[in-house]
Amino acid sequence: MTLPLEGIRVVDLSRVFAMPYCGAYLADMGAEVIKVETHHNQFVDTTRTLNGPYPDNEPGELHWERAGTYHTLNHGKLSVTLDLRSQEALELLKQLVAVSDVVLENFTPRVMRRFGLDYANLKAVKPDVIMVSNTGYGHSGPWTDFGAMATALEPTHGTGAFTGYLDVDGEGNTSPGTVPNKIANSYTDFLASWTAQLAVMASLFHRARTGQGMWIDLAMYQVGASFMGEGLLDFAFNGRRTRRIGNRHETWSPHGCYPCLGNDEWVVMAVRNDAEWAAFCGVLEMPELASDPRFNEPVARHANQDALDAVISEWTGSRDKYRVMAMLQSVGVPAGPVFNARDMLSDPHFRSRGYFETAEHPQSTQLGEREYVSRGWRMSRNDVRIHKAAPLLGEDNAYVLSGVLGLSDSRVAELEAADAVGASLKGSRVPSSVPLDRQVELGWTVDYDAGYRERQPPSHGD
């Protein structure tokens, strides 16, 4: 088996979530992805130092090599350190671009110009380079110089207009929500990552046909808005600005998220028509529900959801979420548990498809083997997967500097002496970690399993 991106070299200058994750996917597809890092703490990718999580909540002396989110976002890459404050390092970076195919970066427009690493300059050293410049607001327009982070950008591009709980009055009656809410999990970062991957693939195809490179000006705000398309077009046609209906549906009912046995355990279900409604009432063994004039046809049922949801919540509340899924799916009603990470890691479906992929980490990290989320697709001819763990800081300095760029040993030694390259993070302190009990108190963590590594997947049999 081959891989789609064999022979493609990617220079990954990016930080945080969106573009690093794009680079990791390109590595899974066979590209040689060189992550350009720095060993100076104040400029290092913050996912090495600020996000954790650390094995057993212990950062350790080599903490920057032990952060789980960094490893998730950077698997499969090589790492070279180049301190871009040095003119020599900048020149080396340009030499690297000259022998590469794709550049990923997410500096602000101002910083890229200051470094002289903007598209015009990189095109001069590599005329057919494909470059992704990922920023909050893009390289043009009145907000071009504004910085952004996904968590605050998400509602700015409109998610909160269409995500939100219903309002509830004093008597328990519901109405469309007036308060925006969030998808969370840095949602916009992933939209940007998928968008960049598609643009890179299409540009590689285009380059192979025409010999032309490409500059991809990826504004996360604009990308986010493009995923709100049907909502924006509803305004353009009908003037509607928001649609916050909690977990309900415009026409189907019941349609919602209901409590199950246990702490923070939930199940969702959707009844799309009268046939499913009849089957649903059969599963609940409540024939009186099926004949109740409040619920026995779609319009009435939709109008009386507050009453219906109360009945359903009582029924689900004493049942296991997997059990509810099995009962409803047995009659063809869409239903499923709201999975948390523990559920997913032990779920028979994810396991049978090999969704979680394993990386073996170097001894020095004391991480051993860990499981990571992979990707939502498989190709019949390709072994696309996590081929190796994320790199140690500067792990591939020798390969990149001597092997790729052809520097002599003495030149490499000079760079090290000048502190332009290095393999140990300078100026960092071991971060403090908040104990898991305290995290539960603060609401950051719902619960934890001290024996998670030995835990056997639970059986979900009846």
Add this chain to the structure above:
Amino acid sequence: MMAGILEGVRVLEMGGNVSAPFCAKLLADYGADVIKVESPHVGDEARRMGPFVDDDPHPDKSVPFLYLNTNKRGVTLDPATVAGEKLLGQLLHNADILIENYPPEEKPTPLLETGALAERFPSLIATSITAFGQTGPYRNHAATDLVATAMSGLMYHSGDSDQEPLRNALNQSYYVAGINGAVASTAALFQRMTTGLGQSIDVSTVECLASHLVQAVPYYSYMGAIKGRRPVRGSGFEELMPARDGYVIPSVQGSQPWTTVADLIGVPELHDERFASGSGRIEYGEEIYNLLVQGLAQWDRKALHQASGERRLVFGMAQDAGDLVECPHLRERDFFRTVNHPVAGEAVYPGLGPRLSGMNYAVERAAPLLGQHNREIYRDELGHTDAELAQWRALEVI
């Protein structure tokens, strides 16, 4: 400069609803020639999906359908008929990529089974998008956007920790699956330039969304901890907070000192050493929250966002559809395109997310009417006669 960099790539789209149409729309927006195949009887189910233009439930006035199907040509075809299957074979013979989203065991003809496609069309890239994928114990489970979002793990983290998990905006699971399908399809297309071989691609909506969990999953696999929804208690930073005319997200991110943040919010008491560190903002969260509420009440959303940007802070704000359609920044970046549809009328449509230096994004076509290009494709391109077309229409093949 080319109109689209996938110009000349031929895509066949089957199924309907959102995921496959969005996947094919992206390819069309990059310049591919997309033929959308609909059932001659009822068409794509998205035609019956609201909201509708003027709230009129007409099959050419579904807003999601209008958005998802720009830049495509449309034909009708019943692949379960003998003549229909033959026509489908001709369309597939001419196609580089097939995008479909039938449930694994509900493909309308055996011709669309993975094995049959690989045998008859070895250079075809056949991308199947389903909720759970083509294998595994849940492959035949009934699913909707809500179910896929719940089982992806994403929903567990959406909403407030003292309420139930919250569904995400606007069928997002299908959009995320669609773009992932487009990524894999174009990767296969690029690879085919050297191998000449097609392949099948199995896209799972649930797994596409699960890939967003780059924090929650290592929380468990590194320390056994279950990350939940965002806590309702806290300082209020990085959360939606009320301003004078709506909601904003104050943020301490963006590498500026605390004094810059405190200055912007404009409450003198925020200039307190205790609040300047992350751990201090956890410790004194409630105190900060109250000061923040006081300060933000003096600001309008857009003015605060502007002032934040000018200070290199990264505050956000809750914008609605009207704010976005009228946004001067998106307008200056040429994000919108005016599209005229013969039944739905004219409107400004949101365009492509990224801007590419080597391509002019354009909307050349509004969403097709049912069977709008039957004659153009079946007669002019595949060489069938008007008499054949008339017969197929009578037999409800097309």
